[in-house]
Amino acid sequence: MNKKRLFVFEGTVLKKLPNSTFLVYVSKIEKEIFCYISGKIRINYIRITQGDKVKIEVNKMCSSKGRIVYRIK
Template identity: 50%
Template sequence: MAKDVLEIDGTVTEALPNAMFKVKLDGLDKEVLCHISGKIRMNYIKIVPGDKVKVEINPYSLDKGRITFRYK
């Protein structure tokens, strides 16, 4: 089954309660509200403001997303 999501790189700008983050997308002047995926949560990967991350965005709702990867 094909996933219909957009994968975009971005930078975390703000950490919010309940594992939510504001992420500024690279190449776009847009900030999206993101939560972390289950694999990142299960492996206790910490995300702090300033980290480069990969975000999955649903094409139907471009203002929310899911953080799926944190770059080193």
């Protein structure tokens, strides 16, 4: 993805779904976003559970889907 066409938000994981996908609530825009895990998180076996704070990237064109890029401790 082109870095210039992305929004970066912080959100909370509401629900874990099959195939490494999650439902994330972003309070800044008051919206639930369907997210998948980035490759770096997958390679390094970082566990994401319900209630974790995460940083996500959302494409400007399709704001209903995003990618989890960082788990905030």
